[in-house]
Amino acid sequence: MPSFTIDGKKIEARPGETVWSAAHRAGIVIPHLCASPNLKAYGSCRLCVCEVEGQKGLPASCTTPAREGMSVRTDSETLNRHRRNIVELYLSEQPENALDASEQLRTYAARFGLRKVRYKSVKRRQYPVDASNPYFAFDANKCIACARCVRACDEMQGTFAISMEGRGYASSVVAGNGVGFAASNCVSCGACVKECPTDALFEKAVAEYGKPEYVARTTCAYCGVGCNFDVGVRAGRIVTMKPVDASPVNWGHACVKGRFGWDYVYSKDRLRKPLKRVGTEWVPIEWDEALRMVAENFMRIRAKDGPDALAGISSSRGTNEENYLMQKFMRCAVGTNNIDNCARVCHSATVSGMMEVFGTWAATNSLADLEQAKLLMLIGSNPTEGHPVTGARIKRAVRKGMKLIVIDPRKIELTRYAAVHLQLKPGTNVALFNALANAILAEGLENKDYIQAHTENFGAWLEAVKKYTPEAAEAITGVPAEKIRQAARLYATSGASMCAHGLGVSEHKYGSYGIMGMCNLAILTGNVSRPGTGINPLRGQNNVQGSCDVGSMPVYFSSYQKLDDPAVQAKFLNITGRPIPARKGWKIPEMWDAVLEGKLRGLWVLGYDVAQTDPNLHKVHAALSKLDFLVVSDLFFNETCKFAHLALPGASFVEKDGTFTNGERRIQRVHKIIDPPDGIVPDLDQIARVAKHMGYDMGDIAADKVMAEIASLTPPMNGVSYDRLETNFGLQWPVPNAASNGTPIMHLQGFPRGKAHFAPVEYLPPGEVPTADYPFTLVTGRVLHHYNSGAQTRHSKLVEFVNQDVLELHAEDAAELGLRDGAPVKITSARGAVTLNCRISERVPPGQVFTTFHFPEVEVNMLLSSSADALSKCPEYKVLTVRLEPVHATKKKSAANGKAIKARVIA
Amino acid sequence: MKLYVPHDTTAVAAGANRVADALRKLPGAEIVRTGSRGAFFLEPLVEVDTPAGRAAYANVQPKQAATLLKKKPTPIAQIPFLAQQTRFTFANAGITDPLDVKAYGFSALDKARGMGPQKLIDEVKTAQLRGRGGAAFPAGIKWQTTKDVQSPVKYVVANADEGDPGTYSDRMIMEGDPFRLIEGMAICARAVGAKKGYVYIRSEYPAAIRRMRAAAVRALEAGMLGPESFELEIFIGAGAYICGEETALLESLEGKRGMVRPKPPFPAIEGLYGKPTVVNNVVTFATVPDIILRGGAWHASMGTEKSKGTMPLQLAGCIKQAGLVEVPFGLTLEEAIYAFGGGLPKGSRFKAVQVGGPLGSVFPEALLKTRICFDEFIKAGGILGHGGIVVFDQRTDMRVLARHYMEFTADESCGKCTPCRVGSTRAKEILDAAVKGEATDEDYALLNELGDTMKSTSLCALGGLAPEPVRTIMQYFGKEFQKRR
Amino acid sequence: MPPLAQVLERCATTPPNILATLQKVQATLGYVPHTAVPEIAHALGVTDSDVAGVLSFYHDLRTEPPGKHTIRFCLGESCLAAGAEKSLAAIEKKLGCELGETTKDKRFTLEKVYCLGNCALSPCAMIGEDVHGRVLPKTLADLLKEYKK
């Protein structure tokens, strides 16, 4: 730790750190334009020059390593004269009208006493502005060639979409092959825009509405990464959202949805007034009437058919407080355990699988562990689209030497970074995991000490994996045996191997088994309970972790406490004044059966578009149509609303207080920044007011009070309170008491179930295997620019990137079917048929096709069956078999926007 | 009968190929193509063996071929331009077939193979060999640094970008004695523990590229190179002066834009692909074999106090006897120009001399007594650089020359740092006005101030030294800038 | 296989070398058309902008087809001292085109270069790969005649 002085002040530098960076951390800001705490030093602007005692010349502080005992001056007449001259050079190339020049430059000009640019007859630049990106633009005339944008794209995002071009005075920034940002491979993460020290790269919203007057902190409401943002507000309007540098979650980075895709908040299509169905019409009504209507209908049904004829589906898009209150409403005001949330169709199999092996239900490690992992095994997860900030972090880790194994039937973007890609057949995870174990054992690479000390059932499990030789697995999975061995060796011997997985493991008929098979590998090699290891589901929605943690589940209470545990019951009664209902509740798929059987009659769906995103939509739609009373609370009039009797507008994440829990168990604050439009009653109040109408007083439902209640009822969250969450980017549960600072790595002191349990699992084929009638395997998943139902993203400028679901298929299959790129193709499964435009793609192998489910115009989920994991009821979204036929229709011209589709297929 | 005809670019430009073709027709004539001795004012210079050593016919024309041998050749020892030189590094240039491995012998490498790496480095340190590429950094210290870094992969790179206008010594080594470069690199590789090397040659040197490629193949065949010992690759530049700067060169060698990297880290520690890399100039490497054969002390016995050994001076511009002169450091600029260069041609009067390429200073007559050695030049307000000496006569418009330097910098700036990227263009604009007689005193004051900022704050020596020729021109020839339209 | 694909097949190295690849493409096609950038990038496993950035950096690399012969006229100091500017003016006049341009008949492209290492015979020019010295206004006509074909 070298210590040195800057202008007489003593500073501690980290080993290898530069003078500028050490100073910056200590809060001393040396003038700079090209340096950034997020990027490697570059040395372009020369404003950071300094004087070092006993050394000749004026080194740039951003590229000069701090040495023990050095004495640095950053402020002297000489230094400032040079700085003034440099700023003068900058201004000489900026647009002629001084006020058009970058604000940062003007500030420096004032600071260094530059009054007038003395250069005459200068050749100014005359570039056109590239406004092709919907959210930001590039004005090369204001560019100072500092390459911060280029370095951000390389070092932060890892997309390499832009480069410096030309040289000398003609240096500028080029996107792609000079095609502009929109048509390049840019993923619009905004890292370049954030780094740009001038206004060369600027956000259109800021240009339109002005620079923010103040900023407020919040957490992204899209995916489970849970990025922290500073929201910039001007005149009561959000004008920008900038990722927070200090955040351990997103280290100053973001993805296009979080950074820019919040514009749906201002969509004119938002629900603003409660809408009541009158025949085939929708009539706006007053809030009080609407909430009374919910209570009355619920009481009517309960009076006739009992409380279990009612159910609630809560939103993993909403806050912990909303989820807690919603389950409390169902359990206390209604009197039923019929409460579930979207985790059911997402990572429920992860929970049941991890419960079996570890006795816990969440990621064992933290995202920051990617910096310590020597190897990452990425399984059935496509983070550069689904969890883009984590995807970028993985790329960064690989550039720094971490090895990567990708297990995925598709050639996702990260396969380019992988040491090994095991391209298995969809639905064959279990066979592959068992074979990896088999290969590890065959070469004696298991961690015998770990197995001995921390696990049980090893012997029985050994028997089970015996027959899964790599050769046997090759026959099932299609992965060459040698590659399996190679991956097994890498995973077992790296020193710190981390697993991260996604829906490619959980959303299968034997999803829970897949999870168990994967967890077995971790305990076999001792890759758990240490930094840079573990089993880490990349949880999906922003609060899918939290909605379960706080008890929005039909067979558990918060933190998976058993409903029939007398201690839990007593605690619950004591705090809520009502007992926990006796009967276990229905899981979402069971709810549809219950409706169709006439047992369930009334439903409240909060922030979950079941009519579009659940599988087997024929059945879901039939059930929804059959309900006596359906109320939907949502930001938009989504597909489910179309079946409702009443639609209630919801408040978006910037319009309410609360918390989200991200995929690494981090409970983070969400702050109310603006008022919801048109007097929308926030979800918390909607629930409480309905409860009151039903005779149950929820008391003070201010978000912090609700959290206090959650904390008191939930052992791993006992130590959580709002004042503690405000600082240090929240807390990672378990936070057993107020003294605990949370738990970045779990199981350091063993497992809640005692020892980790080797769970023998057999491979069983998926629900459907290709036949002559249905020869193709269809995998469904997501793309970067849209989010699940698309309710939000389709109401933002994100549609300018991608405006339809397409069917990706291999060129050989396309040729065989006579399909040209972009041509419409009819996809038929045993349940029905839909038509999509096709996209020839290198990402899928022959015989396999891929699509997304973001657009209701085509209800892709009509194709799916109700097949699901037996333990968790997690639907088998990832495998179904289909037939493909070219559509020779000429009636409607396809909506295909060639450019937009092109940007999304990368291979 | 052996006839030695140079195959060097300049000799060929002077007609050596046509002469060789004509001579080939002589009965019994065996033509040996050599490099050039560098006495370019005598090219094509055809040589024959005599009992007293080589003798030569100067400025041979093809039509003279038939009767050439009837004339008496001049013994080389009687050509003062050559006789006054101390030739070590250029000992073979113009004498041997550059691609004859046997004749070359590789005896220094043989000897080096019997010496430990540290011993090799110690010898180079004892020799006090300073880099000939411009910065004059001690080669031994650089090698030691790379040797001391623990790394399974290291590289040795020869900087053959020779971008300074007015220089050609690297070209002459590559065309005239390529094995000497290869041998120097192989010794270095052995000393620092590298197994892979590159010669980065500018694309403007097609003949040197061909010769180096052929030489690398022959050295490999002769067992002097090889995958076990040292592999050598020839890489071609693509027209960028800045790629002579070592870090830009490495970026370019990696196939990227030739942008200067900040130092530290120095290439000796983090160079090509981030691995420890020795980058030396061609002449620096070519000096090493003699140091190993004759010992470092021998090398250190020549030259001035801090500039040891010999320096290849390259005379160019408005001069009678243009060519390469290898002499120990220490003679004066005047001696170089007049004793070797023969002064200026008829009708020309000395006006100015520029030493050290476009980053070097321009000296007036008053400074001709400056001794040729790294430190004396710095004292005199210039740099010796790569040893290029370009003479200008009375016809030179110094404003145009000053503008030329800034235009060069503006053309060749990599564009990374602001003082150079913007400054060179702004300075050129002021000098444009000066040439038109439109520049004011304020403009010159601004130019001066800009030069100071470029010098003090540029990232690399291109921006840092580019103001020097302009500054010295204005210092010594300021009167010309007062001419107004 | 089209010529570009053939060159690219030989250029896929680890790590990829963009400059060397562009040089080979230019050696084959005479220039590097902008439209070839995506194919080059794909073959090397780099991005379009990586290639575009390198392509625009080096004086040698061109994105337009050159004339049959490229004249690289030296404007280095030695050649300037020997009267290069006069020779250049003469050559421009003779060809009817300026530095950076190609003659109408596509026979010559005229470019500047800073030094050919032939300073002893300044002023100099390189035509194709042939270096010529003492390129004076009066000897120009003879010199260009050699390249008329």
Ligand SMILES: Nc1nc2c(c(=O)[nH]1)N[C@H]1C(S)=C(S)[C@@H](COP(=O)(O)OP(=O)(O)OC[C@H]3O[C@@H](n4cnc5c(=O)[nH]c(N)nc54)[C@H](O)[C@@H]3O)O[C@H]1N2
């Ligand atoms: N842009 C964007 N981001 C999102 C979302 C979104 O809709 N859009 N949704 C969020 C939500 S709710 C979730 S749950 C996450 C989901 O994020 P991910 O878990 O990444 O989800 P998917 O893209 O659906 O599927 C992941 C991968 O599983 C692979 N796969 C399919 N079958 C198998 C198999 O049998 N074995 C293996 N090993 N792999 C298989 C697929 O090829 C696919 O690449 O993303 C979240 N983030």
Ligand SMILES: Nc1nc2c(c(=O)[nH]1)N[C@H]1C(S)=C(S)[C@@H](COP(=O)(O)OP(=O)(O)OC[C@H]3O[C@@H](n4cnc5c(=O)[nH]c(N)nc54)[C@H](O)[C@@H]3O)O[C@H]1N2
């Ligand atoms: N074919 C196929 N189908 C799938 C999947 C698949 O991989 N393939 N993945 C499945 C998975 S993993 C998931 S998680 C589901 C997701 O499916 P859904 O949960 O249905 O989708 P979302 O778009 O995340 O959000 C649902 C609704 O929440 C609303 N909303 C957002 N924020 C708020 C809020 O603050 N308040 C209120 N009241 N409403 C809000 C949105 O407007 C939207 O209508 O889809 C599943 N469906």
Ligand SMILES: Cc1cc2nc3c(=O)[nH]c(=O)nc-3n(C[C@H](O)[C@H](O)[C@H](O)COP(=O)(O)O)c2cc1C
């Ligand atoms: C703008 C610039 C151009 C340079 N050009 C060359 C060159 O053409 N050849 C060369 O050997 N060194 C050149 N150098 C010096 C190199 O950076 C480096 O110092 C040298 O190659 C090291 O070798 P040496 O120690 O043997 O001289 C240049 C430096 C700068 C700043």
Ligand code: SF4
């Ligand atoms: S360019 Fe110079 S002044 Fe600017 S940050 Fe880098 S080192 Fe500091």
Ligand code: SF4
């Ligand atoms: S928005 Fe992101 S991906 Fe696009 S150029 Fe900028 S940094 Fe690169």
Ligand code: SF4
């Ligand atoms: S666009 Fe901005 S960040 Fe990029 S080089 Fe220009 S000034 Fe720097």
Ligand code: SF4
């Ligand atoms: S990665 Fe996820 S949490 Fe982060 S900005 Fe993107 S959508 Fe939001």
Ligand code: SF4
């Ligand atoms: S001084 Fe010029 S050449 Fe050197 S780094 Fe700066 S811009 Fe590039």
Ligand code: FES
């Ligand atoms: S901040 Fe150091 S050079 Fe720009």
Ligand code: FES
């Ligand atoms: S300056 Fe023209 S050839 Fe060297």
Ligand SMILES: [Mo]
């Ligand atoms: Mo999900």
